[in-house]
Amino acid sequence: MKIQNYINGKFVNPIQDNWIDNYNPSNGKIYSQTPNSSKDDVENAYQAAAKAFPKWSNSSLEERSKILSKIAELILEKIDFLAAAESKDNGKPISLAKQVDIPRAASNFQFYANAITQFSTESHESVGLNAINFTLRQPIGVVGCISPWNLPLYLFTWKIAPAIAAGNCVVAKPSEVTPMTAFLLGEICNEAGLPKGVLNIVHGLGTTTGQAIIEHTKIKAISFTGGTKTGAHIAKIAAPMFKKISLELGGKNPNIIFADCDYNKMLATTVRASFANQGQICLCGSRILVEEKIYEKFKTDFSKKVAELKVGNPLDEDSNLGALVSKEHLEKVKSYIDSAEKEDAKIIFGGKKVVVKGAENGYYLQPTIIEVTDNKCKLNQEEIFGPVVTLISFKTDKEALTLANDTKYGLAAMIWTNNLNRTMQFSKQLQTGIVWVNTWLLRDLRTPFGGIKNSGVGREGGFEALRFFTEPKNVCIVYE
Ligand code: TXE
Numbered sequence: 001m002k003i004q005n006y007i008n009g010k011f012v013n014p015i016q017d018n019w020i021d022n023y024n025p026s027n028g029k030i031y032s033q034t035p036n037s038s039k040d041d042v043e044n045a046y047q048a049a050a051k052a053f054p055k056w057s058n059s060s061l062e063e064r065s066k067i068l069s070k071i072a073e074l075i076l077e078k079i080d081f082l083a084a085a086e087s088k089d090n091g092k093p094i095s096l097a098k099q100v101d102i103p104r105a106a107s108n109f110q111f112y113a114n115a116i117t118q119f120s121t122e123s124h125e126s127v128g129l130n131a132i133n134f135t136l137r138q139p140i141g142v143v144g145c146i147s148p149w150n151l152p153l154y155l156f157t158w159k160i161a162p163a164i165a166a167g168n169c170v171v172a173k174p175s176e177v178t179p180m181t182a183f184l185l186g187e188i189c190n191e192a193g194l195p196k197g198v199l200n201i202v203h204g205l206g207t208t209t210g211q212a213i214i215e216h217t218k219i220k221a222i223s224f225t226g227g228t229k230t231g232a233h234i235a236k237i238a239a240p241m242f243k244k245i246s247l248e249l250g251g252k253n254p255n256i257i258f259a260d261c262d263y264n265k266m267l268a269t270t271v272r273a274s275f276a277n278q279g280q281i282c283l284c285g286s287r288i289l290v291e292e293k294i295y296e297k298f299k300t301d302f303s304k305k306v307a308e309l310k311v312g313n314p315l316d317e318d319s320n321l322g323a324l325v326s327k328e329h330l331e332k333v334k335s336y337i338d339s340a341e342k343e344d345a346k347i348i349f350g351g352k353k354v355v356v357k358g359a360e361n362g363y364y365l366q367p368t369i370i371e372v373t374d375n376k377c378k379l380n381q382e383e384i385f386g387p388v389v390t391l392i393s394f395k396t397d398k399e400a401l402t403l404a405n406d407t408k409y410g411l412a413a414m415i416w417t418n419n420l421n422r423t424m425q426f427s428k429q430l431q432t433g434i435v436w437v438n439t440w441l442l443r444d445l446r447t448p449f450g451g452i453k454n455s456g457v458g459r460e461g462g463f464e465a466l467r468f469f470t471e472p473k474n475v476c477i478v479y480e
Helices: 039-057 061-077 079-090 094-118 152-165 180-192 206-215 228-241 263-279 292-307 327-338 397-405 420-429 462-468
Strands: 005-007 010-012 019-024 029-035 123-126 131-139 142-146 169-173 199-201 221-225 244-248 254-257 287-291 346-349 353-356 359-365 368-371 388-394 412-416 434-437 470-478
Touching: 005 039, 005 180, 019 079, 039 131, 039 142, 039 169, 039 199, 039 206, 061 079, 061 094, 061 152, 061 180, 079 094, 079 152, 079 180, 094 152, 094 462, 142 152, 142 206, 152 169, 152 180, 152 221, 152 462, 169 206, 180 199, 206 228, 221 228, 228 244, 244 462, 254 263, 254 397, 263 292, 263 388, 287 292, 287 397, 292 346, 292 368, 292 388, 327 359, 327 388, 388 397, 397 420, 412 420, 420 434, 462 470
Parallel strands: 142 169, 142 221, 169 199, 221 244, 254 287, 254 412, 287 388, 368 388, 412 434
Antiparallel strands: 005 010, 005 199, 019 029, 123 131, 131 470, 346 368, 353 359
């Protein structure tokens, strides 16, 4: 089967007829072809978006809200179909796609269907000068959205929904590794009555299609989620054109566990925070820091729980971990595990590839726990982005904080404690964009989402995304 670009409301092949093989990670087989779109395809998508912009940017908020709600409704109606497609394309357990990925894609549209009706601007009365200032928040025009493979439809829609809600028209590119659900979204948008050209989806490699989007002189903003190296490249290309950029990049998040925490709750959540989606979530707690007093107990209990996780075919409802997204990624993650010995680190559990019966060529890996002694080691400094976590112990709050902040990344941190003062001190001093206290991945879509340091710039979520996708204009009126 062939995936097609979605331009001006129609499904079209890439002009140069270039295609990329698309693999099913659960069995290593090619099951579809994806366009590798050229500059000309991106230009066509841009032209369609530019043509749709005047009317869409002047559409009423009620109209936009109604269409976005309808898209959300249709996604939920097709949840089983979309979840199966996501699981096949990405290798994630179908249960996860059904419970998290697809419902969240619907929520993204529903949230911005509501949010746009509540988005307001400020006014400033210049008292004594007989003047009033008010701010217009106008859509930017044509914007680019580029998303990764780990949460395909979830992150794709997380960008598109606020962009179109704010009145922009979009040229979007999903990851070439997981293009399927973005392709299926096109049909849903047509069914929901989204005017043609408001959303255009071009498929292809980052270095061809993605590059054409970021280099396009008239695409004035880029919202990107992906690797830190790619983010730096995008920033460099975008800067001389003064494009607005929002970059959500990698993480090396500390999960800080104190002896005074609610131990059972912490243990269950830590298993999830370590291995959900095969550890391929930028928010996973990949560095587990444990207070020395409970370190040995935690190590034993955690290993026992992790040993109970089932790695299996993602389409089996009882698989806890499915396949990693690609052969290349599996090899990359495995190479980190193999470096443990050199790093003076010890594999406590896992570390091996898994052969699943009936799917022998799939990209499966055991959930892996590695004990490290030095936070400076590669395993604790580089983003592995797979089912691999490290353990390290600490004695004091000060030491925990130093370890937590000793990374170039700054996306999220977790802290497990019942001490209010400690909670506040850590919340203030952790160098991250998100702090979860006694929980993980509790997401309220109104909150600002993003990181600091090498985890990116800008925030998504809530009104932050609507601010990103609009330009404020101050109007000053003097009266007699
Ligand atoms: O990401 P890329 P990759 C991290 C994770 C992973 C590493 C590399 O550590 O191992 O990044 O993953 C598009 N111009 N994260 O190589 O390449 C690309 O086509 C424009 C963390 O798969 O950054 C895809 O659509 N676009 C992350 C998107 O960028 C370009 C999630 C992301 O792919 C481009 C994924 C270019 N020159 C990986 N080059 C997170 N923050 O959640 C690539 N792309």
